[in-house]
Amino acid sequence: MREDMQLLEAVERYLNQQMSQEEKLHFEQLRASNPEVDHLVVEHQLFLQQMENFGNRKQFQSSLNEIHNDLVTKGEIKTVQPKVKVIQLVDKYKKVFALAASIAGITALAISGLVTYFTPKSNPSDIAQLKKEINTVKISQKQTENEINTLKHAPNRPAIPGKFGGTGFLIDGKGYLVTSAHVVAKADSVYIVNTKGEYFKARTVHVNDHTDIAILKIEDPRFEPVRHLPYGIRKAKADLGEQIFTLGYPRTEIVYNEGYLSAKTGYNGDTVTYQIAISANPGNSGGPIFNQHGEVIGVLSGKQVTAEGVVFSSQSKNIFRALDSLKQDSSTTIRIQSNSSVKGIDRVMQIKRIEECIYNVMSY
């Protein structure tokens, strides 16, 4: 092996023209007399060329992604869908539209009435929401003890462990997070913890129980804004069979899991959720579901207790919907990017860049 290694090293030096004149002559003689060496030179040259092309393109692709995000941030290119031309027709056909709309409205009401009347009642306890319910007895036992200890050592840390724990992830580097609505439901106060174990105080600014999406704002002067989020939020629907992964806090440590999208609808055909196959445990709720490009396609929300391996995730379009209603309610505009800058890189590297933006959400 030693000899093979020296030979390959020589070939490499020869191809990179790092040999002295004398050495080069000697090597060329060897190459001419030994067809195996000649073959190795040709093969390695091709390989180095391919490697070079590979590196160049990788680098160019990542700089294209950066340029795109830069130009969008500066507003020099716009990535919005152009308005459709129908608007001009509206004035002309106002009456017809109104009439049609009212007929449609009545029909819709009638049908929805019938549907509710005839649908079999589903049992909501079929779905277990994956928040951790921590034993209340234990809490009261250790409460006094903990209060003293934690207050002494870390003044920014809440005195008692949270009632519920879940996961949340940044959607705006300025300090806006998304989590599941049921994680922060009925919470008096919410704290989030990052991978380094630092606690930050957060406030719930929007909740939608139907889509199971909540938006939190970090209200802590110690929080340092993140300039560029590594991932984007996908607006379009995800595809059946897409490889997915998630990061969450079923323990106090961040935990990685992977799986695939198994259905485009959720429990009993629910169109605001997806069915996914991934191993999820209490505490994973509110965690982002990424596709292989590192785009968020959903928010993990619960699993079916009556079936094994059936997990549901709220669809990412619900995040956009939540932001729209947040804008209307409080005129807070949150800009989120739809482009992921971890596209095409190795999973381990993706996680390294993403994990800092995933938080453990504790509600009290």
Next chain:
Amino acid sequence: MTSDPIEKALLEGLARNDRAATTTLYREHFGMIQALILNNNGTVDDARDVFQEAMVVLYEKVKSGEFELSCQLKTYIYSICRRLWLKKLTQKQRFLPELEGTDSWIAVEEDLEHFEQQDQAFHLMEKAMNSLGEPCRSLLDAFYLQKKSMIEIASVFGYTNADNAKTQKYKCLTRLKKIFFAQYKNLEV
């Protein structure tokens, strides 16, 4: 390359990996391509993908030094994107769609055929690198792509000396070449 001196300078910049030139090309042409894709059943994300792929085609073309432009650069980029998008649409739906768009275009099939071969080799290398596992992948990445010296690599990866790092690199390289060439030979046929 092209008669227009500004375009010529931009393309030369592109070949040198000049960030400013690439940004200018991006800013000037993205809007046109986005309009084309959006008007033909595409999304904003599709527009981004198609445009960036076309930029890669252009980049590899100018880098190879054999780029002859017989029309305006704008027309060339438009034609490449048009062709790429047609191909994607055909993959999605089985009939051949008609693209709406008023701009003129030229035939770019030959350019794209060459690109496709490079594209396959690129994906092979990517797959081969990813299947290597750590620390091989990072080690080869550091040496061949980031062009770090063996001494630097030895200290970063925690090898006691450059010779140990070299031995490890040789083992990794042999594996990578084996994986890569096993499939590369099938490509050639």
